[in-house]
Each structure stands twice: as structure tokens, then as C-alpha cells.
Amino acid sequence: MLDYFKKKRADKKQLVLKVREDQAKLRERKKEIAAMPEAERKAAIEQDRVMQQEQKQQRTIEMKAMSRKERKAAKKEAKRYKKIKNRPWRITGWSIIAAAVVLLFAQIGPTALNIFDALSGKHITAVTDSPEAIAARAHGEKVAEEIANEGIVLLKNEAKHLPLQDKKVNVFGIDALTLRYGGGGSGAGDTSRAVTLFDGFKNAGISYNPELYALYQEVGKEAGVNTGESVGFIQVVKGMLGSTSADEPNVDYLTADVIAQAKTYSENAVIVIASESVEASDATVEQLRLTDNKRALIDKVAKSFDNVTIVINAGNALELGFVEEYESIKSVLWIGTPGPYGANALGNIMAGNINPSGRITDTYVYDNTTAPASENFGDYDYSNLDYSFLNYQEGIYVGYRFYETYYAGNEAGYQETVLYPYGYGLSYTDFDWKVVNHKLSKDKVELQVEVKNVGDMAGKDVVQVYYSAPYIPGGIEKSAIEMATFAKTSLLEPGQSEMLTLTFDTREMASYDMETEEAYVLDPGTYTIKVARNVHDIVESFNLELTDKMVFEKDEDTGTAYKNQFELAEGELTYLSRNDWKGTYPSDDNISYEAPQYVLDAFSQEIKDSNLEMPVFGADNGLMLEDLKGLAFDDPKWDAFLDQFTLEEMFEYVANGAYHTMAVERLGVPKTLLMDGPAGFSYFFKPVTAASYPSEVVIASTWNKDLAYRMGEAVGKEARAYGIQGWYAPGMNIHRTAQGGRNFEYFSEDPVLSGKIAAAMINGAQDQGIITFMKHFALNDQETNARSGNLIWANEQAIREIYLKPFEITVKESKPLGAMSSFSIIGTKWAGANSVLLNDILRKEWGFDGFVSSDAVFGFMKAPDAVVAGNDLMLDIMSASTNEKRLKEAYEKDPSGIANGVRTSVHHVLYTILRTYLFES
Template sequence: MKKYKALKNHEMSLMEKEHMEIVRKMAAECMVLLENDGVLPLTVSGGNIALYGNGARRTVKGGTGSGDVNSRTVINIEHGLEKAGFNITTKSWLDNFDKIVASAKEAYLKELDKLSESTGISATMLSMFDYPFREPQVPLITKEDVDKSDTDTAIYVIGRISGEGKDRCCQEGDYLLYANEIENIKFISEKYKKCIVLLNTGGVIDTKALKSIRGINAIMYVGQAGNITGLAVADALLGITAPSGKLADTWALDYWDYPSSKSFSLNDDNDDDEYYTEGIYVGYRYFDTFNVTPSYCFGYGKSYTEFEIKTIDITADSDVISLTVKVTNTGNRYSGKEVVQVYYSAPKGDIEKPYQELAAFAKTKLLAPGESQVLVIEYKLTSMASYSEKKAAWIMEAGEYLIRVGNSSRNTRVEGVIVINRDLIISKHENLFRSDLPFEISSKGKQPYSYPTQEHEKKSAKRIIVDVTNINTEKIVYKREKPIYCNKSNDRKFTMDDVMAGNISLEDLVAQLTVEEMANLCVGSKRGEKEEQSIIGNASNIVPGAAGDTTSLLSSDRKIPNMIMADGPAGLRLNPHFITDADGNLLSGGEVFGEFRLESESNEEISDDAVHYYQYCTALPVASLLASSWDMDLIEKAGDLVGKEMLQFGVTLWLAPGMNIHRNPLCGRNFEYYSEDPLFTGMCASAITKGVQKHPGIGTTIKHFAANNQENNRFYSNSHVSERALREIYLKGFEIAVKTSQPMAVMSSYNLLNGVHTANSYELLTSLLRDEWGFKGLVMTDWFATHNTDFLTGKKERKYPASSSPLCIKAGNDLIMPGGQKDVDEIIRAVYKEEGEGTYKITLEELQYCALNILRIILQSSCYENAKPYIEQFGELPWVIRVNN
């Protein structure tokens, strides 16, 4: 009889209540105050509020697709304000909009059915990916609406939703504001004494129109804060929890200011090939170096109070640069938190450099008016190196390195000058990623951003000459050969129980596994053509709604248990309610995909002794909002929360965090990713991984590795990126996460990278990930990466094919998910092929290598009761930032 860890009680558990309270507090802290003339915080809890906008009642808790969370309830902003004691006086306007949306949705569903019939793709899949529902324009606000509202305070909520499988667009109702939204906000800014605009979005939208409207008193980026969004927004507006977020991205004055804008995704009518011609100049690196004025700069965010940041001292040696910084709340009314940001500007040399790069950061505790805190912020001297493709090495060129301290990328002072007297090669590598970029933009001859006092600050800053003669060059060793494990005993069949008992080694077990057994082990749980085309997110019948699991075909004779995987990264995505018969057999229904819910069997077919189970999970703030906290302790606490729910429901691997770079604001999945900055991204992913992996036997799966920066044609898009841009921008965050938190797993991405599918790239998955970075976990594909995806995307002519199952094994992509019999058969054939026969040949040792990686993680996982926290088995690895409060 199957055993389920789900709860049998429908009532809200103590843990669920506690987690909602934790998320409520952390979400409010993440919110970013963009503008405020003093109207916020609202000083009175109660009274009338005029509430408008598509996000007021239809508040977006997070994005769509596998990043969604099936939480018990969603508390919208209307409800949150009412809970705080306010009386919403514009319900008739909100009701009217609900009717407009209902009518639009009815028409949408009819069109969806027609499209499904013509394409052969299920309506559920179409709605989740290529053709999500797009809300219509809001109705115009009338004088009658204002007169009936009986208040001098209006709040307008702009909501936007995006998701997996489809990029956003620079059009009205998406990146741009609808015409009616602009007219409405202009109107209420004139009619109400207090006008507050809230941005309920997963990422950047155009703020040009908003900033042109006189009479807006405050703008707050509230993001998508999970299922308690409304409560957290009310707390932030009232100052119950002081919003202390800072932007994790540059918000441009105009979308076309982004260097990738003209060719991004379908902007140039080509989603087969994406040329990263901006090179390393992503986000603030571009805006600062090319002196393009943003609407809001990277790291920007106001507070309800004011702070003074004073650098007390800077010291440096060949190991660490250390800054002692005093932060004082100089306000006299409100408490708050401040973020100290440290940037460096490297000297011009043979290697082109951006104007500045983030080096380190730290967030204060909650400081009362007049209170101070001294922060000691440290980072590695060698982290200021640049990658030279010419020398295939990380190099610090001789010259002056300016150290800048402040609270946003465009509000810093030069506080120190670190002088390096000679070129220093930090580490020698091989160039692993040949690209065919036609060109990369250059900053030569460009005048970067500057400010009036910069030259004076350079002259007066503390100068430190660092002796680097004792720094040795690290030389990377690439292990091209893999060992082969020979069966030493035919007396009996080895099992995983023998390994657990210490009677044999894991290698002994692998040596005895047949090719067929290993092929099955390296392919996920799905088998059979019909099953291969079932909906994503309903793969496991042990944890219903989980995304998938490793095979159970070896459980009876080899005693190899299977690991359960659940989607993320805004929490676990599971079926909230499922039913079994008295014998534990799962009954159909209960699956949830966005707004589609497959109902359980009718009451007539469900016996009285059927068992009901519940898996209500907490929806976290989306990654883009969590990152805005700039608080690694807060993000680690979010991981701890998810870890507890994983143990509660029996999940081994969380398919999160997502950590691709925000190269362009229109990427449909940016809400799942953290930032435009690689250091910041890596630290966020490391923090949440540490939070999860402090629990025994469970872990994270960092994804999507790598250069997965668009959603249109994501299975077959080819990202053309230079070696330097990859290493400094798109791979650096993953490197930091691996070296500082050693996640249990890595998920390769769908896309090709310089002509090779990432799942088939030995250079990416073995040479870089394991040989250079020391990764110890397993690598899995994204779902259906090796399959024909017509059932997901429709039949189309494609420039590039899907990735290959045998080449996954050759590359060190250990586990193919969710897999199918086709994958198993192809792997077996590839091992037995004679040289020259067919296209692909893989060796026995390559298959053994992947099998060993999977078994090693299973052995350390929660499949066993004596599992230990995974991170402790590898220890903390030193990197980049240490902060002492």
C-alpha cells in the first residue's frame, strides 16, 4: 500500500499559519519605495480608500507555468486593506471591471478550444505557455466614481502577469501602460489629495508615463509577493513593516535603451538565434559605461527615513579588501533598514572594463531614529579580476582600482584606491565555448557616467598599494578520462542496502549494474508513449502534483529508492487536494494548472472509505522581489521555510532556484530569476540553497544552466555568447552558488549554447561545472529536453533539433527528465554500437559515471532516515563576502 506524507486534515496547520506570517513580514521588507513626497506611510489605519486598477482585486501573486504555487488562498490588495481596517469605497468600479474580465475570459476560452482543435495541443498547455489569458483594458474612472468614493486618498494598482513559455512584449498592457491606465492615473492625481501607485509586477515595466504625471505622491514596487500579497502591501503602506527594498535591476527610461532590445526574442522576427552582441555590458554595466540615464538605477530604493553612510576605514592585502562602514538613521520619526553597496572600477588596460561592478553589499538591522550600526564588509581582492579570452585566464591588470561606497549604483563616493603594480594571472583555464558572434559592442572612445565630485574624491581617497607577489596562479586540471568500474563478484546481486550497511562501495554496486539497469537509472520515471505526453507537474503518484521522480524500476531487486522533485522557485507546486481509495490507490483528478483544475471523480464513483489528502504550500514572494530585499538572511529564511515543507510532503529535490541573468526585461520568466548582476544572483541562490539544505537529505536544483534568457522557442533557441561574457555574466552566478552552497543538483537548460545543446555540452557540464568549480551533485535535463515537443508547442519547422539522450550521457548530464522509453532505448543502443555505426557512441565508463553521480545523491538524500544536511558534508567554501554586524 502506498504511503503519502500529505495531511488528511483540511484545516490550516500550525506550520502553514506560521509560514504565512513569516512570508508576510519578509514580503513587505522586499518592497521598493520608488517615489514618496511624505504621503507614505499612511498614518491612520482605517477610513475610506478609493482603490482602482487591475491589480487591486485581481492581484497577481506570482507568475504562471511551473513557477506557480497552488496555495490555499490568495489575499488580494483589496482584502489586505480591508483587513487593515480600511473601507474600500470603489467596489462598483471593481465590480464593473470583474464583469469585463469575465466576458473577455469567456471569449478567450472559446478561442482556446478552437486553437486546441486546430493545433492538437491541449487547451491547458496553450493557456500555460504560448497563449496565456491577457486581461483587457480597465474601464475609465469617472467623476461619479470619484464623488461616490468619499475620500481624499486613492490607490491605483497596476498588475502584470508573465510566465513560462512566452516572452513579454513592449506593447500596451504589458511592458507599456494601457492608454486607459495612463488616463485613469492622470485623472485621480488631479481629483484626490493623495495619489499612490502600486506596481504589482514580476519585473520591470515602463515608468516614463508615470513620472510625467504631476500629482502622483508615491510609487511603490510591491512585486508579486505570494499568497499573502494583500496583507504585506497593507503592512508596507502603513509602515508596520518598513519597506527597505532596493532594485535588483536597472529600470530604463525607455525600453529601447537596453542594448539587447532590438534583437531580443521576436523583436527582430528571429527567435532561432539570439546574438549577445552587448557582451559584458548588461544592466548597469551598460548604462554606466555608455552614460545612458536610467529611470531608476540598479540598487535604488527610498525609505521612510533618511540614512548617513560613512566609511570609517578601508584596508587591503593580497587576500581581502575590508571596509568598515557606519550607518546612522538620521531621521527623527521612523525606523528603517539601509543597504550599503560597494562597487569597484577596474583600470583600463588591454582588457576592456565596465565603468563599475558590484563587489559586496550588506544590509543593516532595523535602526531606530538616531541609531547607528557599524558594518564590516569584506571581499576577495582577486574577485576584481577580468577574463581574458586571449590568454584563457582570469587576470588583474596593473593599475588603480577605485572602491566606491553608497546605497545605489549612482549614489556612491570613491572611498579608496587599491594600487596593483603588476599584471596578475589569477587562474589559467581553457576557452571552452567557441562563439560565432559577428561583433561585440565596445566602450572605447565612449564617455562613461560621471558626477561633479568624482575627481576630487579620487584625489582625497585612501590609497593602498597591495603587494601581490605571493599570489600564485591556479592552473585548472581537466579530467578527460573517466574510470571504468569492473564487476568483482558474480556470487550475488548487490543492492543499495549493501552500500548502506558498509559491505560494499557505491562503485562496487555500479560495476555490477547492467547497461540496461544504468540506462533506466539515468532516465526519469516516465515510460511509454502515452505517459510521455502527460501534463507537466503531475508525474509523481507518491507526491501528487510533483514534477517528477527518479525511476522506481530498480527498487525491488537493487533496493534503489526514487527521489521526488517538485517545481519552484516561489514555493512547492503540488496538488492541493487529492483522493485515494481505501487501499491507497490514487484516484484521478485534483491536478491544478494555473486556472485549470481537473476535478476529482464524481461522488458516485468515490466510495465512503476513500481518503482525502491535502498539500497546501506557501507561495513565497517571486525571486525578483525576494532579491530586492538585498538581505541574504531573509532569503536563507525563505529557503528554510521551503525545506520544512519539502520534509512535510516528502519532496527530495526542489527544482529551484532559477538564476538566469535579467539580460532583457521582456524575458517571460524573469520573475523566477533574481537580477541583472551575477554576483548578486549567485549570493541570492547560495542563500536560499543554504536555507533548504540545512534540513536532512533534501536539496535545491539550480537552473537553467545556462544562457536561458528568453522563453519564445526556448527548446530550440541558440544563444551565441562570447567566452568572456559567459564567464563574467551568465555563468558567474552559478559558479558562486556551487562554490558557496554546493547544491544537490543542477538543471541544464533547453537552449543551445554556441550551437550545442547545453544538455549535450561536455564543456559546460563536466569541464566547467565539475573540473573547474568542483560540483559534487547530479545534473538533470529540463523536462522533455530530448523529446519532440510538438505536443507542447505544435508542429513547426525548426532550425535546430532537440538534444540527444546519448549525448546527455557523454556530456555528464546524468539524469534525463522526465524521460521515456525512447531515451532508455537510445542510450542502450549507443553503448552497444560498434565504432562508425550510426551517429553517436557512448562508452560504458561514461554511463557508469552518470549512474554513480545519481546514486551518490540518492545515498545522501531523504530517501534514507539517517540522512544528514547535505551542505555539511562538503563544508562551507570561502567566497567573496563576509559580513560582521
């Protein structure tokens, strides 16, 4: 095997020499031409061009005359030659980035101080080496591995191939060398203590072929696989530029001798298929499919071995139809992005030390372009406005809501399209279910389900409950089936039973009527309650008859009347309807790239004087922040306290909100430290030692609210030990398509699962006295153009039922103290400057009483627009001084509006800080 690589290195050395010779000749020729008179120079250039063209044609003729094998080798050598030749440009690319940063510093003057502060991370004061911190981190790492244990999903297990009887495996593919523990960007945790795939196998008692492993070390090295972790600024740039996974190399190295040796070692083969996701970059459809080289690898191994296990290491839903094409692919395990201890979990599941109990949180289809949302996903720019746009024409038909509705009554079509339904997952044991009691009324649905382990191995099971509501053609759009609730059992030994009680309010089956009632409505008819193993596998159904139409006109918790709030975001679009699939199916063929006049007008509005009562500034009332502890938000004492701030202090406070809030010592206002990220504490520009967890898609795949609570609790304990008061998590946007760059960082395609898991995490963290920031509020479901300004067009029903629903569930069930507004421009209003979203919906309709931070600030996100609309802090890394200046300029035009805005923002933040562990008795 090693002789193969000696030859490759020798060949590469020869290629390098050839490139250098050719480049030297080219330099000499350029000098020769430069020395010629102008007329001769032009003729020489033309002569060289013609000669190059003739050489290219000659190479084409020669290639056609070659055998297939010779032609393949020639193409491969040409590709390697080009790669070596272009290498200096790749190095130069990083030099250009570095130069651009230096130039930026020089141009923006004082703002550079903000940038240097951000890059140095000097305000990141977390203490991670105390005994308390070390203990909290160790606890968090145990919880992280438990999540991986329950989040891994068994998708296929023919002939009960798993757990392995023969604990020896051959591991194929360079993806096995560098597991993707998480995604890139703010959702990337600390992986400095990560367990490799091979160590995970060894820890579980599985042996791997050492000769094949040695071969792959050489293959990976040759392919340029970097097993080290980048940190600091380079990590940020890499994430933001959209780093992609390395492709498999050509499988020529898998010679007959290599395969023979591996088969002698074991008939078990493991292939890891990975796809990398990052913040700020979406996936193409092609990236979610097998490359030619990966296909060749699978084909080679699957035809050579009897027992093949495919391990899917990806946060996005890949196209996995290939697993049905080979009889030898006996088992498939989805591990998602499982955190630094995911390899231990994988090894233990394959060895049979742990029984898999995860369920997928997305619909897996043979072709991801069959999702209607994929028709309007990508890069769309206005021709007459310096913004991009995105049309959510699919309406409510996202994920399983489309497939289960469109293919209702067409099972053959469904099976041809859907590989694994939403909620699908297998176990090593079998469970019998018995619905021992059901109570269905116009107020409440209650089911008692007895789950019994009738197999021969201990395991956990998940009971899912769905409903189907009556659909009136031409009426309110409704999916043929929707999730209502779910529950997971404890670990059941063989023969052991557990009674699960699942309940939900009947009104939760209501649909939003945006046309007539502007309220939630239960139409009369039959509501079928379905106890299911997944969205398509129904175990038992019960009918609830409603004879009268029920209209819910106001929020039952706050009493706020419902009404259409997002009519301006509907745009001039036709939305998908099950009443006319063909006539309403999304398409960008006839899309308009010209923004209408009302949109242009919205972006050219001038600031006007609000004519509000001017607040007091600079008073001396002898109050400190702790004097306000326990008082209601509207207690008069708050006014006396806030009167003591100067206007300049308030400007600075709201503009400098990146990863911290500022101290105002004279008023007893402490500094707070706010940290990313959903998979454990992290910071873009500086490594942070902290427990690292599986990505949120894996947390949701556990379908275990108790485990999600324990994760939040563990993060909260770390926060207390480190001196952190706020956590920028959880991410709660929807997997609108499989292509979303941050799907790993979000839970699911379903809002109920997303909301329930998020609420549990927040309850766990906030019970430790920290602020959690549910994010990104809202409609931040694509990365392309998000940071340059993306206008989202969607109708009221879809906004409420799909994209706001997880946030609403979370506010009602966990009362989060923080929220992070998104980059998205909903209709014509950036989310952080959208009073309808932040005040009318979040605060008034749902009852949120914490504070709102922006996401990282980009040019279109302006502090004056934010503070008058309910966004309290600017997460401004680079341009805080610019936003302070903007506030002062806006104050000149609208003194009362800006003054009251910043005062309200400071009020929101301080009212929240008083409820953290900093002010515990």
C-alpha cells in the same frame, strides 16, 4: 453606478441578438448561393463582395461625419460586436487543443502512458495533510509574508505622502481585483489561500471606498476578469501559450458622479498597474508600456485627486516614466509578484506598520529599447537549419553595466535615460553612514560601515559595495562599475546604530582575458572601492593601487587551470566595446540567417564507438546502497555496487527522471520525489497544497541573505514533512532584458546579487537534507524558441562574468547537490549534452559533486547525448520510453561509451541521494 451596468448589459443583449440575426441571414444567403447554377453562383459571390466593399466605404464616410464622441462610441460598439461574433472561435480554440492532445495520444502509442501518468500526477505522492506538514506549511507562510514585507520597494514618496495619514483610499483599476501573486508555469505556487488587495488593506487598518469597490466588481465582470484560479492541464496550456493581462476597459464608467463620490470619501487614490509573466512566452516592448486605456485611467485619476499612489504589480521592469508626469502621483510602490500574502505587506507598508526596505534588482529606464541586448532579443530562425538562434552581441554590457559605462561623464544623458538605478529604494526614515575602518590590499578588501537610524521610525537599510577597475582602451572589456558585495542591517530603532563588516577577495575584481592570458586578470592601476546606496549614488570611495599586473591562472578552490572553453560559442559576431560604442553597437539589420557550414556539420555528426573499457553488469556482490554511505565518490566499493545493475535498469533509471528517481528495491535504492518550483512546491498538471512564496525577483529585492536562507530552510522543512527529497530551484538566469518571460522567476540583472541570494536559499534548504537543483544551467535568458532549440552565440568573457557567475558563486558558497541543465544550445551543443559546460566547468573547475537533471525534454534533447556529457537524468514527462529506445539504439553503435555514460550518471545520482535525509542516522 449600478444603473450604468444595467444599461451595459441591455446593450450587450441587443448586440448578441444582432449578431445572431446577421449570422442567420449569412447562413441563409450561403444556402441560397449554394443552390444556384455555377455561373450564377460565381456572379452572386462577386456581387456580395462588391456590396460588402461599398458598405465598408459608406461606414468610413459616416464615421468621418460624426463628432469625436459619436465616432468613439461607434468604434466601441463595433469592437464589442466583433468580440461577440468571434466568441465561438475562442471556444473552438480550446477544443482544437483538446483534440490535438487526444490525437497525440493515439499516434504515439506506448508513450501515451507516460503522458497519462504525467497528467494524473500519480507519482506525486507528497503527504500534505499530516500534523507535521500543516505545521511546516504554516511556518513557510509566515516566512513568505516576511519576504514580501522586505521585498516591496518604495520608489517615490513626495511630501512624505506615505505612510498614509488618512487611512482611507479609493482603489482604481481592474488590476486591483486580481493581484499577480506570481508568474505562470513552474514558477507558480499555491495561491489558494491568497489575500486579496482589499483584504490586505482591511487587515492593515486601511479602509477602501465600498461604492467604488462595488462599481469595480461590475467593471471587472463586464471586462471578463476571472477571479478564480485555473488548475490542471488548462493551467499548463494557458501558461505555455503565454497568457497576457487583461487591459483596462474604457474609462467612460468613471463619470463625474463617480469621481465626486470618491473625492468625498478621500483624496487618496490607489492605482494598481499589473503585467503578467509566464513561462514559455516573452513580453513585447509594448506590453511593458502603458496601454492607451491604462494611460487614460491614470490621466483621469491623477487629474482628479491630490494624492495618488501607483502600485506596480509586475515581475518585469515596466517603463514607469509616467509617474513623473503628474504632480498628484505622490508615491510609487513596486510589489513585484509578492506571493499570496503580498497584499498584507502592501497594506502594512502603506499604513506605516512596516517601513519599506527593499531595493530594485534591475535598472529601470524610460525606454527599454535603449538596452543594447534588446536589439538581439526575439525570434530568429535559420533558413538552412531547423533551429533558431540568438546573438548576445552586447557582451558584458547588460543592465547597469551598460548605462553606467555608456553615460559615464554624461550625467544629463544618464538622467534622461535612467529613471531608477539598479539597487535603488527609499525608506520612511533616514540613515547616516560612517566608514569607520577600511583595509585594502592585493589580497582582500574589508570595510566597516556604521549605519545609524537618524529618523523617527524603525527601519532597515542596505549597504552596497561596488568597484571600478582601470580600463585600458582596446584591452579587456570592463564595466565602469560592478557590484562586489552588500549587507542589510537588522531593524534599527530611531537613534540606534549597527556596524556592518563587508569583505571580498581582491581577485574578485579581476576580469576574464579571453584574448591573451585565458585567465582572470587584474590590470595595474587604480581600483576604486565605492560604498553606495545604489549603483549611481556613491556615499564614499577609497582607492587601491596595484602597481603590477596580477594573473590568476587557476581556480583557487579546485586548482583547475583556466582556459577558454567556449570559443565555439563565440560565432562570427562583433561584440559591443566601450572603445567603439558606435562601431560595435548591436544591430540585427545585417544579421545572417544562414548557419555556417561548421554549424551544419556539428548537427550531422554520427555516433562513433568510444572504445572504452566495458563495465560489468548483473553481478551479485551482496551490496545495498546504504553500505556506501559516507564513502568517497571514487571509493572502489562503488564499482562493486554499480556492477550489480543490469544495463536495462540503468537505461530506465536515467530516462525516467521526471519529478522523481526510480526505486530499485533489490539494491536498496529508494524512490525519491523531486518537485517544482522556485515559489513553493508545485506541479504543472496537478494542484499541490504547499506554502507559496514571493517570486525570486522579490526575494532578491529584500537584499537579505539571512531571509533567503530562512526561505530555503522553510521549504526544506516542508519537503521533509511532505516526503519530498528534491526541489527544482532556485532559478538563476539573468535579466538580460526587461522582456524575459521568466524574469519574475530569476533574481536580477546582476550575477553577484543573484549568486549570493541563491547560495543562501540553497544552504537553508540543504541543511534540511534535501537536494536543490540550481537552474537553468545556463544562458536560458529568453523563452522564445527555447523549447524548439535556440543556438546561443556569446563570447567567453560574457559567458563567464555574467551568465555563469551566479552559478559559480552558488557552487562555491553552498555546494548544491543538484543542477538543472537548460534548453539552450550553447554554440552547437545543447546544454544537457555539453561536456565542456557540465564536466569541464561545473565539475572540474568549480568542484560540483552532485548530479545534473535536464529540464523538461523536447525533441532535440536526447538521452544518449546527455549521458556521455555529464547530464545524469532526463526530466522526461512525455517521451521516456522514446529516450530508453534511443539509448538502446545508441548502445548498438557505441556500446562502451553509452554503457559507461549511464553508469556514471547512476553513480552521480545515487552518491547524491545518500546525502539526503533518507539516509540520516
